[in-house]
Amino acid sequence: MNTPKAANFIKNIIEQDLEQNKNQGKIHTRFPPEPNGYLHLGHVKSICLNFGMAEEFNGKCNLRFDDTNPEKENEEYMRAIKEDVQWLGFEWESLHHASDYFQTLIDYAYQLIDKGLAYVDSQSAEDIRLNRGTLTQAGQNSPYRNRSPEENRDLFTRMIAGEFADGTHVLRAKIDMSSPNINLRDPTLYRIRHKAHFHAGEHWKVYPMYDYTHCLSDMLEGITHSLCTLEFENHRPLYDWFLNVLDTPCHPQQIEFAPLNLEYTVLSKRRLIQLVNEGHVNGWDDPRLPTIAGMRRRGIPPSALRNFCQKIGISKADGTIEMSYFENVLRDELNQHAPRRMAVLNPIKVTLRTLEENHEQWLELPNHPQNDSLGNRQVPFSNTLYIEADDYSDNPPKKWKRLAKGESVRLRGAYVITCEEVRYDEQGNVCELICRHDPETLGKNPQGYKANGVIHWVSAPHALNAQIRHYDRLFKEPNPLAADHFLDTLNPNSLTIIEGAKVEPACQGEVGNVYQFERQGYYAIDPDSNSDTLVFNQTVSLRDSWQN
Structure with a gap:
């Protein structure tokens, strides 16, 4: 770069x-x-x-x-x-x-x-x-x-x-x-x-x-x-x-x-010690903190931090860097090097009636669409999948580009599927979609074929359990230290934990590995991961989420 x-x-x-x-x-x-x-x-x-x-x-x-x-x-x-x-x-x-x-x-x-x-x-x-x-x-x-x-x-x-x-x-x-x-x-x-x-x-x-x-x-x-x-x-x-x-x-x-100042956080060692000692964060390596240990655990690569410092330069003029600028530097770096993976954060079951119950197929997908040096990975495909609940709608709006009853959508790197039946639980929530796949559409769109966009998925029998930790700004105000009591500006929603997510097998790796989850963002494997559940920290979203 x-x-x-x-x-x-x-x-x-x-x-x-x-x-x-x-x-x-x-x-x-x-x-x-x-x-x-x-x-x-x-x-x-x-x-x-x-x-x-x-x-x-x-x-x-x-x-x-x-x-x-x-x-x-x-x-x-x-x-x-x-x-x-x-x-x-x-x-x-x-x-x-x-x-x-x-x-x-x-x-x-x-x-x-x-x-x-x-x-x-x-x-x-x-x-x-x-x-x-x-x-x-x-x-x-x-x-x-x-x-x-x-x-x-x-x-x-x-x-x-x-x-x-x-x-x-x-x-x-x-x-x-x-x-x-x-x-x-x-x-x-x-x-x-x-x-x-x-x-x-x-x-x-x-x-x-x-x-x-x-x-x-x-x-x-x-x-x-x-x-x-x-x-x-x-x-x-x-x-x-x-x-x-x-x-x-x-x-x-x-x-x-001039020192470095960043919005929505504090870069005062005394204040950071207070946040840690009083239990407002979970230790010095809490990913919400601007500590190097916290940023490392969050999945921010050292090259991104070096590039950031080079871009902001060295001057005598004091100022504050916008969070959006900092995060855009991270995205530029991660977009070039982070392998792609599929993860479903809020799963809904999809059953393909056109495939046998024990069907197992392995698809070869690129780890990165523009970086051939990262090679390919094997992704399992079966007759039972998970997709995001938000990728289906009973009442789709105009120009809906995802799945609906009677509509078709392409699964990333796989087939076009069509929803034929919707099943609901006792509370009236969608619990399963019965679909058919078109075997002629693997990796291609036959002439005249129309699908409502592309969605990601995970094979249910092969899926790994995951906990996803999403991070928002640590403080509600751009300059917390300008407040009478900076702790009053702490954001109570700075950490949101999602349980029950499903990820593809290739998401396994060493602690600190960073992946781009398709259509979701960038995530790093946390040390809290164990044999039952992988834990991922969100490094940064795919798009700028700091602009009002």
Whole structure:
């Protein structure tokens, strides 16, 4: 698939840097997730950008876990992140943890203290917050701001040794409490946490803050281009300040780009954690979630996500992508590669009186009408079939293209059949259609023959039981976070389960396989499948269902 290339201002910057032999002509990026949740669609954009730029310019890209918060991070999240990056088709140059740099970061903190650029503040967290000021009001200096380097060294050493309780002291940078950029108002560098770290163990009693860790980790890894979303734009002066005042061998360049926003969902890790922990969805891999795990379980291929990110491009302009656009990208991808299958979601029985009761015939049908490389499959045909209940009508409207009493219709890849009798159950519902088939119409229409369209079907004796899970938008509003309470906008009908569906035998396969069910949509085999019932998640409908 030739995907048109959208604008990418970061690529332009890198090309100019290479022309000027900046960084000795090297390109080294990194993807630095915090292991405090599963990755989502917003991270896919960052992954594709960081790894993509490294690939395009023959550079390197690291995977680094910014694991500075022992209270929210764990091994499960770290494993999931690695799996997601590799599933998307990328491989890191080297794997790092910010926690591996803890001692080096402490050494740099001592350097700040010795330069008179950091101090131990003994105010309460509330007093620090109040004295920080506002966007319109300057902050106030801490009463501990003028402690001597010797006193600060002693207190910081004792903090590291674990002598003080949580919240007793913090180490702060000494910059400018009157700066219009609040991030420069003596930001906290270290806080005391008597808690074991999932990767670094139980040794550490102080933990560094993200802003301090991030720039130094980039520097230590020799990163040339530190690519971040726009939320870090106001943090860039602090990023540069640390690297300017410390004795460091290089100075990575931070560049910000617009994050990805998608209608009818949330791409906030904090909100996703809330949805999972409060049971509004069924875990991190719920197919309704925009997590990579959820999208993988839903059957969205990694190539579609990469194509999507390439099409939307990289810019500074913040915006929201329409769900219809995202789904059309999925359809374009799946339409080319997904094998075709027949599945009847709401079955009604059809008996062909013109065939013997034990009739069994195997028809060879293409797996894809335009992709010969996918080959053919064998589809069983018998005298008892299932068709969709909606494909029959007692009172057909004008131009009805399906089955009715006395009317004919073609079965996909098989014969033309004609309905001769309709049987009803005790409630008056149609329960069986008695039809005849025309043996001269297998795969062809004899001259002068007229049939009311084409419908799909499944041989009843060979049919496999299936549960079908249909997904609608997770939220009722395009921008859930604009509501006073975003949970109030949850769509109670975001998941609909259909029991008793019937599918052809060729629908069996590995978990994650995606098929186009004829006239229905695209569906992926779910891990909940068992020997009695196949479970399918709807990946996307055949047509755009998001337009009003």
